Amino acid sequence: MSKLIQVEHLKQYFPVAGGKLFENRVVKAVDDVSFYIEKGETLGLVGESGCGKTTTGRTLLRLYEPTSGRIVYDGKPIFDSGDVPLTDENGEPQKDAAGRAVCGPKTVVNMMPYRRRMQIVFQDPYASLDPRMTVGDIIGEAIDIHKLCKSKQERHDRIIEMLRRVGLNSEHANRYPHEFSGGQRQRVGIARALAVDPEFIVCDEPISALDVSIQAQVVNMFEELQEQMGLTYLFIAHDLSVVKHISNRIGVMYLGKLVELADSSELTFHSVHPYTRSLISAIPVADPRLSRTRQRIVLEGDVPSPVNPPSGCRFRTRCPYATERCAQEEPAFRVVSPGHYAACHNLEQVK
Ligand code: SF4
Numbered sequence: 561m562s563k564l565i566q567v568e569h570l571k572q573y574f575p576v577a578g579g580k581l582f583e584n585r586v587v588k589a590v591d592d593v594s595f596y597i598e599k600g601e602t603l604g605l606v607g608e609s610g611c612g613k614t615t616t617g618r619t620l621l622r623l624y625e626p627t628s629g630r631i632v633y634d635g636k637p638i639f640d641s642g643d644v645p646l647t648d649e650n651g652e653p654q655k656d657a658a659g660r661a662v663c664g665p666k667t668v669v670n671m672m673p674y675r676r677r678m679q680i681v682f683q684d685p686y687a688s689l690d691p692r693m694t695v696g697d698i699i700g701e702a703i704d705i706h707k708l709c710k711s712k713q714e715r716h717d718r719i720i721e722m723l724r725r726v727g728l729n730s731e732h733a734n735r736y737p738h739e740f741s742g743g744q745r746q747r748v749g750i751a752r753a754l755a756v757d758p759e760f761i762v763c764d765e766p767i768s769a770l771d772v773s774i775q776a777q778v779v780n781m782f783e784e785l786q787e788q789m790g791l792t793y794l795f796i797a798h799d800l801s802v803v804k805h806i807s808n809r810i811g812v813m814y815l816g817k818l819v820e821l822a823d824s825s826e827l828t829f830h831s832v833h834p835y836t837r838s839l840i841s842a843i844p845v846a847d848p849r850l851s852r853t854r855q856r857i858v859l860e861g862d863v864p865s866p867v868n869p870p871s872g873c874r875f876r877t878r879c880p881y882a883t884e885r886c887a888q889e890e891p892a893f894r895v896v897s898p899g900h901y902a903a904c905h906n907l908e909q910v911k
Contacts, residue, residue: 567631638674676757779805833910
């Protein structure tokens with residue numbers, strides 16, 4: 561497989577408005593995050609609310625303009641702040657004749673040609689659909705923006721085909737969003753994303769607002785669509801038990817940082833970062849014999865403010881393994897084993 565998306569040293573800072581306490585401060589929503597997504601794979605992104613996973617998804621689509629970093633889509637930079645060293649195929653920084661790191665040119669491309677190829681399914685199916693438009697018009701609007709159909713008949717056929725793909729039918733095209741259940745509305749949101757024939761979809765907590773009974777159906781539908789259409793997903797969720805089923809690899813975020821990234825089963829059974837361990841220990845186990853032997857790791861305290869994050873390792877205020885070094889030095893995101901990365905000074909001590 562080849563890389564469809566590369567995100568390098570991505571930062572997304574937001575200014576904090578109002579309040580003397582926060583004057584001239586920024587929220588470091590995403591802070592120096594790097595990862596790639598291969599064509600046809602699903603990368604899961606998990607973490608607590610406010611950890612930066614939704615901002616990461618929206619920033620790589622450039623729905624938010626990045627503060628700095630580089631985003632490469634299908635081999636072409638769609639954003640480059642011009643101060644991030646280029647790397648070779650082994651991930652090593654490229655150097656010029658004088659041994660200095662080489663950066664790419666500052667690049668901010670027009671995203672219109674990419675909007676068709678890169679789509680998003682939003683979390684809230686109630687808020688993401690215009691209540692004044694019929695479902696047919698909602699899907700048709702996306703087709704019209706990208707001028708994908710030459711005739712009304714072709715447009716109509718395409719709308720019906722998209723509804724069929726998500727388990728709805730032609731009768732649904734003339735109805736309004738309020739006439740649908742939550743699960744059906746999310747299917748409409750997915751049909752709208754599919755209508756422009758995308759390659760890549762950011763699935764931004766697409767099942768969080770749905771009944772538990774509907775969640776599995778929608779997850780299965782995402783998997784079937786991926787197989788039929790060769791789609792690539794960034795699947796964002798706070799529930800690791802859902803993400804591990806649909807993802808090939810999983811990244812774990814905490815307070816704007818990526819703290820661990822690995823193959824889905826490697827992360828589930830051999831995670832090394834204390835934060836990931838705590839998330840995995842919170843997944844309910846059906847077998848009571850296993851739940852007796854598995855130790856639940858309960859984190860103390862709340863997630864600190866991203867306006868004023870802790871020095872060194874951002875997880876140190878809640879980490880049972882924190883040492884003096886953790887307060888002084890930020891841990892590097894380093895290789896644990898092939899394809900498995902984690903940011904922690906004390907991996908050898910984590911049990
Ligand atoms: Fe915990 Fe220190 Fe590792 Fe951070 S670097 S996760 S504080 S042990």
